[in-house]
Amino acid sequence: MMLADAGAEVVRVDRPQQATQGGLDPTLDLLNRGRRSIAVDLKAPGASEVVLKLVDRADVLIEGFRPGVAERLGIGPEVCLERNPRLVYGRMTGYGQDGPLSRSAGHDIDYIALAGALYPIGRAGEIPVPPLNFVADFGGGGMLMAFGIVSALLSAARTGEGQVVDAAMVDGAALLTTMLHGLYAGGMWRDERGSNLLDTGAPFYEVYETKDEQFIAVGALEPQFYEELLSIIGLSSEDLPPQGDMDSWPRMKQMLAEVFKTKSRDEWCSLSADRDACIAPVLSPLEAPRHPHNQARGTYVQKDGLIQPAPAPRFSSTPSTLGLPPPAPGEHTEDILLEVGYSRSEIEELRSKGVVSFPALG
Numbered sequence: 001m002m003l004a005d006a007g008a009e010v011v012r013v014d015r016p017q018q019a020t021q022g023g024l025d026p027t028l029d030l031l032n033r034g035r036r037s038i039a040v041d042l043k044a045p046g047a048s049e050v051v052l053k054l055v056d057r058a059d060v061l062i063e064g065f066r067p068g069v070a071e072r073l074g075i076g077p078e079v080c081l082e083r084n085p086r087l088v089y090g091r092m093t094g095y096g097q098d099g100p101l102s103r104s105a106g107h108d109i110d111y112i113a114l115a116g117a118l119y120p121i122g123r124a125g126e127i128p129v130p131p132l133n134f135v136a137d138f139g140g141g142g143m144l145m146a147f148g149i150v151s152a153l154l155s156a157a158r159t160g161e162g163q164v165v166d167a168a169m170v171d172g173a174a175l176l177t178t179m180l181h182g183l184y185a186g187g188m189w190r191d192e193r194g195s196n197l198l199d200t201g202a203p204f205y206e207v208y209e210t211k212d213e214q215f216i217a218v219g220a221l222e223p224q225f226y227e228e229l230l231s232i233i234g235l236s237s238e239d240l241p242p243q244g245d246m247d248s249w250p251r252m253k254q255m256l257a258e259v260f261k262t263k264s265r266d267e268w269c270s271l272s273a274d275r276d277a278c279i280a281p282v283l284s285p286l287e288a289p290r291h292p293h294n295q296a297r298g299t300y301v302q303k304d305g306l307i308q309p310a311p312a313p314r315f316s317s318t319p320s321t322l323g324l325p326p327p328a329p330g331e332h333t334e335d336i337l338l339e340v341g342y343s344r345s346e347i348e349e350l351r352s353k354g355v356v357s358f359p360a361l362g
Contacts, residue, residue: 208261
């Protein structure tokens with residue numbers, strides 16, 4: 001999605017049966033925005049040649065199979081790089097291409113658990129809280145893959161040689177914990193949930209409930225911001241132990257919690273407007289597009305009746321734009337095959353043999 005948003009022409013190779021599976025309507029799957037779809041049964045005789053014809057014209061191929069599957073299907077990196085030496089071959093897995101778990105099944109929660117990224121997330125005395133599937137699937141997975149692809153494309157432009165990018169979600173999730181390892185080494189992080197500066201241990205880096213049963217996020221880490229926070233909520237540093245007194249943090253947090261319960265979320269936002277107290281409303285995904293700041297920046301956009309996050313980051317000379325809407329699997333099969341050199345009679349033969357299909361056309 002990120003590559004497509006930035007201007008890449010992306011073709012998704014879908015399984016034909018995905019057109020009839022239940023679940024989310026594929027045309028509402030915003031992660032697939034900006035790309036076209038060709039439906040290919042990769043297990044059918046001759047299917048690999050269809051994919052390899054796409055490879056001949058491609059800068060990048062991304063596959064998300066378990067290790068060895070692409071090779072068995074005849075579209076592994078050795079075959080693809082022989083046909084297109086400049087190709088960047090991206091391999092997205094949970095555990096990587098090697099190691100004792102490389103062929104094991106898993107999901108985001110498993111990868112962040114193994115990487116040490118799940119354990120620190122949660123409140124004191126409570127179990128770890130999975131941060132949805134943001135850390136491994138998207139942060140340590142998709143974004144790391146996009147970074148790897150762009151880096152490899154830069155290398156290919158300079159050297160004329162492509163390469164394989166092994167993007168494992170467990171590696172990416174581990175990479176996101178780099179700061180914690182430095183803090184551990186410096187004695188500045190306890191191996192206990194909810195007792196540190198950034199994990200809700202500190203009263204000035206916490207989420208508080210408001211009078212209207214909404215929430216306010218406080219991130220007043222620096223002393224000047226902390227003083228501004230206290231001023232807004234009607235306290236002073238003389239009313240509380242020193243900011244860095246970790247033993248007093250639970251008591252200080254209780255005091256702040258009682259204060260925040262006296263006003264609504266919007267009242268606190270109004271009081272803190274234009275002041276550096278590091279306070280923000282906790283908005284739901286449905287509320288966020290309506291916030292004045294997000295509206296002013298165009299952080300969310302509407303296209304084809306769907307509200308969605310706008311492309312990011314922003315480029316001064318080559319601005320990103322939303323391209324095609326999410327496709328139905330196989331929606332562009334015929335067009336893509338024509339572009340890579342198949343005749344209409346050859347396409348009909350592939351379709352009759354079940355190698356490709358046009359599910360969007362019935």
